[in-house]
Amino acid sequence: MKDGPDIARIASLIGDPARANILSALMGGVALTAAELAGEAGVTPQTASSHLAKLEEGGLVVPRRQGRHKYFALASDEVAGLLEGLAGLAAHRGHTRTRRGPRDAAMRHARVCYNHLAGDLAVQMFDSLVAEGALDLDHGITLTPKGEAVMAGLGVDLATLRAGRPALVRECLDWSERRSHLGGSLGRALFGRFLELGWVRREEGSRVVRFTGEGLRRFNAAFPRALEAA
Amino acid sequence: MKDGPDIARIASLIGDPARANILSALMGGVALTAAELAGEAGVTPQTASSHLAKLEEGGLVVPRRQGRHKYFALASDEVAGLLEGLAGLAAHRGHTRTRRGPRDAAMRHARVCYNHLAGDLAVQMFDSLVAEGALDLDHGITLTPKGEAVMAGLGVDLATLRAGRPALVRECLDWSERRSHLGGSLGRALFGRFLELGWVRREEGSRVVRFTGEGLRRFNAAFPRALEAA
DNA sequence: TTCATACTTCGATGAAGGTCGAACCATCAT
DNA sequence: ATGATGGTTCGACCTTCATCGAAGTATGAA
Helix, strand or coil: CCCCCCHHHHHHHHHCHHHHHHHHHHCCCCCEEHHHHHHHHCCCHHHHHHHHHHHHHCCCEEEEEECCEEEEEECCHHHHHHHHHHHHHHHHCCCCCCCCCHHHHHHHHCEEECCEEECHHHHHHHHHHHHCCCEECCCCCEECHHHHHHHHHHCCCHHHHHHCCCCCCEEEECCCCCCEEEEHHHHHHHHHHHHHHCCEEECCCCCEEEECHHHHHHHHHHCCCCCCCC | CCCCCCHHHHHHHHHCHHHHHHHHHHCCCCCEEHHHHHHHHCCCHHHHHHHHHHHHHCCCEEEEEECCEEEEEECCHHHHHHHHHHHHHHHHCCCCCCCCCHHHHHHHHCEEECCEEECHHHHHHHHHHHHCCCEECCCCCEECHHHHHHHHHHCCCHHHHHHCCCCCCEEEECCCCCCEEEEHHHHHHHHHHHHHHCCEEECCCCCEEEECHHHHHHHHHHCCCCCCCC
16 A cells, blocks of 8 residues: 555645745745745744754755855745646635635736746747747657747847756646646746846735736737637 | 645645555546545545545545445546656655665556556657647647547547547646656546557556557557657 | 854644544445 | 445544744854
8 A cells, every 4th residue: 555655745744834835935936034934934933944844854945055044945846846736726626715816817827936937928938939849849848949049039048058957948737727838947047037128027925927018018929829729 | 925725735635644545546547435445545444434525525536426335536637647746756855765666667667647547658658649740739739630540540439538528638747757648538548448459457456557468569559659859 | 252143952832633443324135 | 124234423532743932053243
């Protein structure tokens, strides 16, 4: 009865409300200090410290010391993807427990998934890249030469990206759209570029991403929404 | 701090060892009775009953009465996918906690993921279908006319499949290969066909799928392993 | 050094929940 | 009907673990 890997261990890690809040906060993509996370989770610093130690031990978050601060971030894209999946199931059979306010609609439209863009617009971008042949899905998922040109046009420096170890491109599943969007280091770089270009602004203390009017126009021009297959 | 859906709720459902064992057993794809699941989980029928009620309430499993028996199955492909994701993370940073025996190798090669084929060979099949144009990944994932011909050739009855509501094709992520393979009702139908054709046999009380010699030969002929992109 | 801040460790408290024995309901067989 | 089997409900026990107060360590500032 104890076949595969120990899924109960990590599931129980996420199963505590305080830890779930911590992880949700880290889904914002920015590294946060232990004290900040304590605030997010609504517990005292001692308790948060204990939780963070467990999350670290479990491989869900990674610490980074800086001076007398200790910053935490999600350990990997896979952790982020798993949390998205959980959110999807919870939302799906939510019994309308989570009343969907305006914040919720904004989240579905565009939000940050750990370090890249997610939501309706992210799916649009992914589909557009595939449709114009920038991404190749035949064996795994790879960036085509044409895709490299597209990225260069947007000002994404691929050379330094390739130096990093994490996979350049990776697909990530949306809980709202239930469709793939672009993750990996390329996804992160693109989102960073959107910020630099002023296309988007992050909403403080939330995962919501707001497009400026001009930014949305340029985004739609760069990644036109493809026609749905009949 | 309480933005999205309540992920802690379902995570804690999976977080209990007994419930995790139950869910793992159901990953085999066959519906099991409450008593059988109690055995799998290593608890008495009373406790299993309590656990199953919680899992049902949480939307992770669905019951089906038959006479005085009550059969349980996973609620959806998404639940199966989530469990696979958890297994992936647990295996990934397993600290070699799970010593990988011969059983493990077989699981990586071919296993059943709720109701369809997963593992190395499943990824091979998925890639092959994409490469020969049977599946189209441009907008979402769809079966092309060519793909319909392929399925007909294998003896899969698409007409009755389309009548059912669940999505015909769906991609599912492997924890061992970390690649997409074919899920959805088509994935289930294909796996059922493999059983009918005698290509594969299920190993009792486990998720392992064993190919017969002849079955593997035919499988490789039908879904040739594509050349990896350079 | 002396103080302040960020984080951790220790210990005690308390609540949540998994577990099983026993009794209770429902279905099928005889 | 009578019994047997599968499942559930109830109640009591008991382990587990989150939580916070208080004290301890480490880093930075003055």
